[in-house]
């Protein structure tokens with residue numbers, strides 16, 4: 001697909017847009033941008049609905065978020081369902097019934113592990129973010145300031161404000177184009193990326209204090225149980241960015257952060273600097289993601305899940 005117009009037609013009267021479970025800045029930025037864009041680009045569609053499971057406080061400024069629905073109607077058949085930033089069918093989560101019943105399904109994404117689960121799959125694994133992919137698929141003239149704000153939010157959140165390795169010259173060109181739409185870029189970075197609550201900063205400090213080095217300093221690991229989260233006064237939504245901070249440690253190639261999502265079930269977030277393909281590592285446990293940022297879920301106590309991860313990581317690090 002070169003432009004999003006290729007999947008639109010006069011017959012499409014109803015469209016649903018959905019993201020992934022526990023949506024992040026790229027997912028919400030992408031979905032709201034597409035929502036605003038399709039309202040302009042697809043006047044034949046009488047009904048355009050946006051589904052987002054949750055929206056964290058810091059992303060509520062994005063246009064369209066107020067209209068997003070968090071639960072889906074039963075037996076609703078849309079002419080077109082588009083999912084953004086979703087790497088696998090299971091991760092559509094709340095919108096799975098809509099996806100199953102849709103007349104046509106499209107997935108727009110940038111995960112290298114994308115399972116091509118839709119009828120039309122547009123995946124650019126080299127793009128920093130789904131929002132970067134969408135910027136290229138939109139007609140530039142139809143991108144207004146609010147759509148540009150959503151797209152820029154998606155790009156900066158997944159590229160760590162243009163600092164991670166997924167940032168390319170093309171990312172910068174697209175960001176420059178979005179800046180020309182008049183967005184308040186420094187406020188967006190401050191509000192949606194830099195700003196942390198006191199509790200979020202405290203839990204970051206707590207996790208860093210608990211962290212340990214492994215494999216001769218090539219790996220940094222830490223964990224957080226539900227009980228510790230309660231004590232710090234945070235939920236899993238407050239843990240974004242912690243693993244990226246761990247990775248900043250000198251000499252570290254891989255950072256692993258495990259946090260409990262259910263009793264004795266941990267989500268592991270992985271980041272790497274230069275060599276290790278963490279999407280590949282995560283795939284050993286049924287997870288996936290990107291080359292430098294990925295995740296998976298493992299059952300066991302904190303110590304057990306980190307041991308299981310270390311067993312696999314061993315083969316990826318030079319010992």
Ligand SMILES: [Mn+2]
Nearest residue numbers: 026085130158
């Ligand atoms: Mn993304």
